[in-house]
Amino acid sequence: MKLYSNTITNLKLRASWGQLGNQNIGLYPYASFVNIGGSNYLFGDLVTTGASLNEMANSKIKWETTEASDIGLDLSLWSKLTVTADYYYRKTNDILLRLDVPQMIGLTAPYQNAGVVENKGWELSVNYHNNIGDFTYDITANLSDVKNKIVDMKGINKTGLQVNLEGNPMSSLYGYQAVGYFKDAEDVAHSAKQFGTVAPGDIKYQDMNGDSIINNLDQKVLGSVIPRYTYSLNVDLGYKGFDFSMFIQGVGEANGYLYGQGIMPFNMGGTVQEQHKDHWTPDNTDAKFPRFAFNEINNEQNSSFWMKDASYLRLKNIQLGYSLPKSVLQKVSIQNLRIYVSGQNLFTFDKFWDGYDVEAPVSDGGWYPQLKIYSVGLDVKF
Numbered sequence: 001m002k003l004y005s006n007t008i009t010n011l012k013l014r015a016s017w018g019q020l021g022n023q024n025i026g027l028y029p030y031a032s033f034v035n036i037g038g039s040n041y042l043f044g045d046l047v048t049t050g051a052s053l054n055e056m057a058n059s060k061i062k063w064e065t066t067e068a069s070d071i072g073l074d075l076s077l078w079s080k081l082t083v084t085a086d087y088y089y090r091k092t093n094d095i096l097l098r099l100d101v102p103q104m105i106g107l108t109a110p111y112q113n114a115g116v117v118e119n120k121g122w123e124l125s126v127n128y129h130n131n132i133g134d135f136t137y138d139i140t141a142n143l144s145d146v147k148n149k150i151v152d153m154k155g156i157n158k159t160g161l162q163v164n165l166e167g168n169p170m171s172s173l174y175g176y177q178a179v180g181y182f183k184d185a186e187d188v189a190h191s192a193k194q195f196g197t198v199a200p201g202d203i204k205y206q207d208m209n210g211d212s213i214i215n216n217l218d219q220k221v222l223g224s225v226i227p228r229y230t231y232s233l234n235v236d237l238g239y240k241g242f243d244f245s246m247f248i249q250g251v252g253e254a255n256g257y258l259y260g261q262g263i264m265p266f267n268m269g270g271t272v273q274e275q276h277k278d279h280w281t282p283d284n285t286d287a288k289f290p291r292f293a294f295n296e297i298n299n300e301q302n303s304s305f306w307m308k309d310a311s312y313l314r315l316k317n318i319q320l321g322y323s324l325p326k327s328v329l330q331k332v333s334i335q336n337l338r339i340y341v342s343g344q345n346l347f348t349f350d351k352f353w354d355g356y357d358v359e360a361p362v363s364d365g366g367w368y369p370q371l372k373i374y375s376v377g378l379d380v381k382f
Contacts, residue, residue, distance in 0.1 A: 010076035014086075017070075021063040025096055025111075032057040056101070056110040064113070066092045082127040090119045091151075099154055114154045117170060121146035138236040148226050159216055161259065161302045162225075162362065169224040173257055173362075175302030176205040176219055181280055181290060195298040201280035201291030203299050222304045223255030225361045241325060247317040256310030258353045260364030263289075263306055264299070275354050310361040312350035318343050336381040344373040 001008060032053055039052035072086040095115030098108070122145055129138040148169040158164070162171040182188045182200045192207040194214045208218040229252030237244040279289040290299045321340030329337055352358040360367040 007077060008075070009079045010074060010082075012074040014072040014074065015070070017068070019065055019067050021065055022092075023063055025061075025063065030057060030059055030061050053107065055108040056105070058110040058112055060113075061096070061111060062094060062113055064092055064094050064096065066090055080128060080130050082125075084125040085123070087122045088120075092117045097154065097156060099156065114152070115150070116152040117148070117150050119146055119148050134240050136238040140234040141232070143229065143231045145229050146226070147228075148224075159219065161257065163221075165221060168221050169226050171226070172224050173222045173255055173302075173307055174219055175222055175304065176214065177208070177222070178303045178305035179204050179206050181285065183285070195301060196296045198298050199291065199293070200282070201285075202293065202296075203290050203301075203303060203305050205301070205303060219302075222307055225255055225257070225310070227251040227310075228253035241323045243319075243321045243323070245317070245319045246315070248313065249316050250313035251311050254310040254361060256308050256352055256358060256361035256363075258306050258308070258356060258363055258365070259300075259302070261366070263365075273355065308353055309351040310358050312348055312352070312358045314348040314359075315346045316344065318346060334380060334382055336379070338379040340375075340377050340379070342375045342377070344375075345370050346372055 001011070032055060034051045034053055036051045037049055039050040041048050041050040068088060068090045070086055070088040072084070075083040077083075093116050094113035095117060096111045097114040098110070099112050099114060101107075101109045123142070124144065125140065125142045127138070127140040129136075131137070150164055150166050150168060150170060153164060153166045155166075156164075159174065161174065163174040164170055165172060165174075180203075182191065182198065182202050182204050184200050187204075188198050188200065188202075191204060192212045192214050194202070194205060205214045205218065207214060208220065211217070230250075231252065232247070232249040234248075235244075235246045276289055278284070278287050280287040280291040290305075293299060319340055319342035321338050323336065323338040329335065348358065350358045352361075355369065356363055356365065357367055357369045359370070
C-alpha cells in the first residue's frame, strides 16, 4: 500500500462473531414457592392466614442468548476524511415467554425459553475535517437502519394497542383499519355493525373478513414504532476567536400513535384543546377529529385513524461563541474567557399530532413536551 500512502492513510476490514447471555430475567423463576398470607381461609368464625401455590415453575429455565455477527470497514483518506461502515445481524434465542396451559391446572403458566427475535441493520459514519487558512471545520454525518422481526413466539397471539406477533416487529401497533368517516345515516345503515351507537361523523372501520360485524377478527398490524433510517449531522466551525456548533438528528421512517386524553375531549380528566375545534359536523366533513360523542366507544377504538407518521428532523442544539484573545486576557490575569449563546430544540419538522412530542411516539397526552431553551453564558478560567 506504499504507493497509496499519501491518499489512503488507514484501511481496515473487520469481522466479528460472538454470543452473550442475558441474566436480566427477573427472579429466575426456576422453582415454585408457597405464598404465605396471600390466601386467607375461614374456619368457623375465625379468619386464618393461609398459604397457597399460585405459579408454576420451570426447572430447565436458562438465560436468553444473543448471537451477533458483524462485518465492517474503517477507511481514512488524506488524513481528513474518515468512513466507518458496518453491517450486522443479531439473533436472540430462548426469550422467556409464558406459553398457554390449560386453565384447569389452576396455576399461572411458567416461563419457558421459547421466543426468537432477529435484528438486521447497517451503520455508516462519515467525518471530514480541514481548514482554509484560519477557518476550520469538522463535519460528521451518521446514518443507520435496522429491521426488527419476531421469528418465533410459539403461536402466542395477544391483542392490545401494541403486540408481539410472529413475522412482525416487536411492539407493533395493532388495531382496526380506518376508512374515513360515516357520511350520513344511509352509510351507517348499509355498513358493518360497529361499537355502540354509531352516527354520521364517526370513524368507519374496514370489515376485513366480510362478516358485516366489526370485532377483534378485523384487527391487523398497522405499523411499527421502531425507527428506520436514523440520522444525525454534527457541524463544528471555527474562525479566529469565533466558534459555531450545530447538532441535527432525525428519523426517516416510523409510526406514532395518540390515544386516551390526547384524542378525546374530557377523556380521563383531559381538557379540550384548540385543535379539537376542528371536529366533524355536517358543514365540516374533512375535519381532523370525528364528531363529539359522549359516552360512546366507537371512536376510541385502536385504529389507523390515530396513527401518524413519526418521522422527523430536529435541530437539537446550536451554539455560537467567542473567546477573547490571549493577549488581552493576560493583562488581567485570565487564562480564558468565552461568551456564548445557545439554543436547544429550536425547531422540529414532522407530521405528527400537533402539540405532542414525536420522540414519544405512543402517547396518551401525558408526556410533557420537550422545551425550547435559549441560553446566554460566560466561561472564565483564571
